Amino acid sequence: MSPHEERWTTEQVLSLAPDEVSRAAGGKLARSGRWPETGAGGGAVWGVCEGSGSTPYRMVVELNGPAFRCSCPSRKFPCKHALGLLLRWAAADPEEGGRPTGGTAASGAPPPWAAEWLAARRERPEGPTGEAVTGGPAAGAPSRAPADPEAARRRAERRLQRIGAGVTELEQRLEDLLHSGLTTTGHTGGAPSPTGADGAAGGGRDSWNETAARMVDAQAPGLASRVRELGSLAASGADWPSRLLAECALLHLLDQGFLGIERLPAPLAATVRTRVGLTTEAAEVRSGPDTVTVRDRWLVLAQQDAEEGALTTRRIFLRGERTGRMALHLSFGGAHRPLDVTLPPGLLLDADLAYYPGARPLRVALGERHSPAAPGPIPPGCGIDAALAAYGHALRDDPWLDAWPVVLTDVVPIPGGAGGDWQLADADGESALPVDPRFLGRTALWQLAAISGGEPVTVFGECGHRGFLPLTVWDPAPVPLSP
Structure with a gap:
């Protein structure tokens, strides 16, 4: 890395x-x-770190990816040694040739053990993302036989039949609930008792969880997730019957959309399939005849990891510098499956992104990268009214959309009282958005207020029916927030 090349910030390193x-x-x-x-x-950083044993640990990081290699036994990815190395590099003194402060000078060429790993990685066949493929068969191993298209077609048909049966069962469940009523009259002075058909509020959480399990059996995980949400809404606070009824209506709309999917326009049909839980492989998205692929300089707006059972889901939001298009990259990792993409907020990536089909495309598959990522600028944003309009336009195309990503510029966080109710207000005080209740009570709210200091800031997040969920704030470097 030449002394004149931009290094990552400490925040970008810590987000890994x-x-x-x-x-x-x-x-x-x-x-x-x-x-x-x-x-x-x-394009690489390397180092040797003394540990508790007699042999020091050797680590190397390829920055275009990034990819990590360390001789320590840790199963974490990246390990503390790689993080420590990158933090030292981020704090390096440019006048010292890019050498991490306090370290020992090294030549511009990596040592043999680092060069060997870098060369092996770069010589492997490249996958569609432009990165070396690391999971191919060993040399001399027999290649796996190609999939049987006819067998795949039969499996797909069987799954559609199972989902159709699950949708029909779910429609009957909703009809029974609405016939019996979300609330019934109890026996204590005629006062309403929030019980449904099975004697529990809104049908009862246990009953909804059972229905969700039936949707899992029907291979419709998207429906299962929405059904669990119904169980959490029942008797969940003021005006819960109205909120439950609205969600039941959306679920009914999704059911009817799937049952009549052959009559829907292709983009809306793709959205319905996705909402039900049918997925499309990234390779198919990249090579599909109708795929929309966009090359731009994409600014990484936020990266969020969330635990979902045994899996970790990574959501990376990006926005095109030229097109202004929003994009969401999803990846999934487990105990022995590291997440495949790491893009800290604030990086600018010249790459091709292939959009998954849908009525309001957002999710993307990462295609070819045309140059290494570099630090990017503070993104331009919009005001509160424009953010609400953007969510409304997206909702028109996808009625099941919970939120839409937007960048707010010149907004001030307004702390709430003891009960929460924080807001983000335009600097002129004309409009304000409530902060999503899922974010309230978190230390990140006070972090956001401290960064602002009562002055306008640029904030990226998701604008939806619950309010605004802040994810990143610029001051002027991007600071990831933890929702």
Whole structure:
């Protein structure tokens, strides 16, 4: 890495950490004197760190990806040693040739052990993302036989039949609930009792969970998720019957859309399939005849990891510098399956993105990268009224949409009282958005207020029917927030 090339910020490095423990350990390690050798050059950073054993750990990071390699036994990805190395690099003194402060000078070329790994990675066949393929068969291993198209077609037909049966059962469940009523009259002075057909509020959480399990059996995970949401709404606060009725109506609309999917326009039919839980492989999206592929310089707006059972879901939001289009990249990882893409907020990526089909396309598959990522500018944004209009336009195409990503510019966080009710207000005070209740009570709210200091800031997040969910704030460097 030449002295004149932009390095990552500390915040960008810390956003790579798999958890808070790794973040703290990496920061402590970066400040230690246990680094006899460090260096950077050619799009990579490498170093040697003394550990508790007699043999020091060797680590190398390829920045275009990024990709990590460390000789330590940790199963975390990246490990604390890689984080510590990157933190030292982020704090390097340009006048010292890009050398991490306090380290030992290294030549511009990596040592043999780092060069060997970098060369092997770069010589592998490239996948559609432009990165080396790491999961191919071993040399000399027999290749897997190609899939049987006819067998795949039969499996797809059987799944559609199972989903159709599940949808029909769900429609009957909704009809029974509405016939019996969301609330019934109890026996204590004629006062209403929030009980449904099975004697529990809104049908009862246990009953909805049972129905959700039936949708899982029907291979419709999207329906199962929405059904669980119904169970959580029942007797969940003021005006819960109205909110439950609205969600039941949306679920009914989705059911009817699937049952009559052959009569829908192709983009809306694709949205219905996605909402039900039918997925499309990324490779199919990239190569599909009707795929919309957009090349732009994409600014990474936010990266959020969330635990969902045994899986970790990573959501990366991007916006095109030229087109202004929003994009969402999803990836999934498990105990022995690291998340495949890491793009810290604030990076600018020249790449092709292929949009998944839908009435309001947002999700993308990452295609070819045309150059390494580099730090990007603070994005332009809009006001509160324009953000609400953007969500409304998206909702017109996809009525099941919970929120739409927007960048708000010149907004001020307004703390609420003891009960919460925070707001983001335009600087002129003419319009304001409530902060999503899922974000209230979090320390990130006060972090947002502290960064603002009562002055207007640029904030990225999701604008939806619950309010605005802040994800990143610029001051002027992007600071990820934890919802």
